[in-house]
Amino acid sequence: MDILKAVALSVAASGAAAAAPAFVLQDAAGQLWALKDHLGRERLLIVSQPSAAYLAEVRRQNVALQVRDLRVVALLTSGDARLNGPQALTLTLLADLTGTVAQQYGPDALIGKDGGVKARYAAPPALKTVLALVDTMPMRQQERRLRGR
Template identity: 75%
Template sequence: MTHLKTVLLAAALSGAAASSPAFVLRDAAGREWALQSHLGRERLLIVSRPSAAYLAEVRLQDAALQVRDLRVVALLPPSDAGLNGPVTLMLTLLADPGGKVAAQYGPAALIGKDKGVKARYPAPPALSAVLGTVDAMPMRQQERRERGR
């Protein structure tokens, strides 16, 4: 079974089509970021406590994320130096006091434009795997036909 099929099967068996619990958190500058204002407009990969190397890879993949309307939301402890790191168009760094939001979403979760949780991951997933999952989604395939990319 391919990795994509395994992730999709696990999502289906876990009831991953459930709606996404809403949250509002702050970035390093103290600005509020509300999940609700992004649901339905973008796909979201919520990742708890990603490493500096993972964040660097996200930054390198910004163009691929833009094409897929995929925003990576990194949840970090308020004291984490990574909160002050560079952001890109599709990377959002948020302080998660007490890890409350991370507890709701787990190590990582992919939310589709239909606002449902499409996959949950036991650790921050390889971006190539997430991009493959997104590319297999019917809505993304329709976007590719319409946009030509």
């Protein structure tokens, strides 16, 4: 919990969060996926090269992620077999051919609905940590009051 507090305090102390760099990548079906199309509607957890176990946990936590309007965007290398893995409503698998997007996000980041980078991680963070951080965000607290969940 101390890590969560430190992240929340560093975000609060810095004032406005830095804007997330825009990007467009392809999914396994060759469809383009643009960050700008999701800002304002969803929070995004960008994770680079997550393990198969991490992706399985995202699928298991699908409902908790949906309640918080949180989508996990997994950046994988081209040809990675996981690109064709099982889908979930809150999981997007994208091919980051050059690794540029992963480098921009350092390699993992949480982006708020406002497009600001709320937290950066050195490795894919535990989902419970991310969910707890999201629950502290003022916009999420307002959503809970309005939605009752």
